[in-house]
Amino acid sequence: MSVIPNQRHLFDIPDDVAYFNTATMGPMTTASVEAGKAGLARKLQPWSIQDTDFFADAARLRPLLAQLIHADTDGIAFVPSVSYALATAAANISLAKGQEILVLEDQFPSNVYVWRALAESTGAQLKTITRTGSSTLSDCLLNEIGPNTGLVACAHIRWTDGALVDVAAVGKKCREFGAAFVLDLTQSCGALDFNTQNVQPDFVAVAGYKWLLGPYATGFLYAAPKHRSGRPLEQNWITRKGASNFARLIDYSDEFGAGAERFDMGERSNFALLPAFESAVRTILDWGVENVERTLRTRNADLSQSLNSVGVLCPPEAERGPHYLCPLLPDSAPEDLTARLKAEGIFVSRRGDRLRITQHLFTNDKDTNRLVERLAYFLRS
Template identity: 45%
Template sequence: MTDYRALFDLPADTAYFNAAQVGPLPIRAAEAGQTAFRDKLRPWRHSTNALFFDRPESVRGEAARLFNASADDIALVPAASYGLATAARNLDLQSGDEIVILDGQFPSNVYTWRALAQQTGAVIKTAKRTETGTWTQALLATITPRTRLVACGALHWIDGGRIDLAVVSQAAKAQGAALVLDLTQSLGVMAFDVKAVDPDFAVAAAYKWMLSPYATGYLYVAPRHQGGVPLEQNWINRSDARDFSRLTDYRDTYDAGARRFDMGERANHQLLPAALESLRLINGLGVSEIARQCAATSASIKAEVAPLELHADIPEQAPHYLSLSLPAHAPADIAFQLREKGVHASQRGPRLRISAHIYNTDNDVDRLIGALKDILR
């Protein structure tokens, strides 16, 4: 493993394995955010274009690289739920149409479709994985000629089981179904290519694996949907909004591409500077290097925990995720006990979820294994 810890403000006695819940800001991102808050004391020091337009476009361009998309295809959104709601508003479902989701899918990617089903008369169908099967197999078995929408991610947020999105996309398209993706648990740490997958919409909240502030996120909108209806009618996503002297020359036309779907106050003067630094770090290192680092950490942990009766037995588990089955004698509050020993992970049902990122080191792995031995002895 390469040591990237100096890029973060993580104490030596803290082993943080919970990026799937919240990713820490890199030091440079935090400094950029602090500077942005100080700049708010004297807002006249920055030009209107720099504050409202130039920085959002820089963020849009960096985010687009993670999708392998054009900046014109990316909208700036505050949450995954915002992007999913945008997708729901622009999909045409009829009574009896089927919406396919995963069993135990993250709530934001369920409630949106329940509401759409109630509005349209569509039916929710849940893909359930068998004990030895993959989530890809579960989706393929659930898609039928009546399926008109498949909503999922690149992996299951609880157990980390991967989904072959190219295969699922092909199956959905064969039935004339749309594909909407929540990539919050994968974008920035797993390679993704909109050209290979061709989703209709794909959104990712950035505060986890993209190491960014809360309330930042990115929505990919396929060109075929870029003439759609945004959730908000705000001033900044209209054409020629840069000309502040003509804002009351009200326009019915929008800015280019997916920008019409941008959230209100997209410029986010205090948050975007930090998000931009985090995106630059991720793109500078490259997703392949980040994935390699995470896979190395996970492999090291997986080998060490097997004698403790913790097993990574989920088929096709993503390299940055470890969902470990707990032995029967494990305490119900194992995550709390780990925290007391300076180790941070999540418990999801009968499993311990360990999600490493580039800042984790061999010392972190040793601390985790030592803590688990103490707790499970």
């Protein structure tokens, strides 16, 4: 592993912009945008689009997505959103009346509503895990997994405060009790190394527009081997065997393509989004996820010390993702703090009583120095 030098030259970020909001929306590189433009331009002359073009982009991208999470290519499906991926998971998980579905306090809404609906339709009970005392969030979750647990659904990194879940330990305990395990990696994939083989989740959902630096409405689903003969949300033509033979599409087939391809969303052959997403994923893989993680850990360690020195206290690294800083704001913090920072070209987000600071490889020392200095000023004034 190595620390990656600053990569701002790959992005269209002016010198007077300090962007610390990757957890909301990761910026695309100029190369990804150009790839998307070139893909979209194919629709200027649709007669130039070949039958094979409906399959080529997906065929190149699917193994790259598998590589991101150390999974096999057959386990990857294309989805437009995490909510789509989680709905697919919910449609393929069996629960008995009275079993518990465990979620975390302050979990992202899309990762709660779907389980509320599943609990209602199956008679299962939704149980929210809260961190108590000095215990970590992971410890509190692990303590609740037992014989009555039917499903654990959570994120690797909690979006509000960057709290890190020990997903390998959770996966192991789920297997001990025969519980399903569904993970949302949207706030970690591309910035925090994840090994599907070590964790062994049933399903993994990822949105591509945050830490993967891809376009909006891109993402993927991983399905474990035992779920790959499951029920897709849609019955679309392109996921069937023989779909590449356009002349014989009316030879209707009940057989699907390999593995999790049956779960692919309709119109997956998006000529604009897939090339842009592919470019983004290739950039992440070229950097190396472990190298990105190490670089952001190093930069955030320095930034955390600087923030602590001006009274903005960050959680210790052991409790958070190394790419995530969510310091607790003092009671005196102005309500319009993020608006004041934005007016000076500094972009962060606020989640409750925490300031969410999520830099990436485009962030430089000038940016971090400005953030600390202006924060200190606004908290004094």
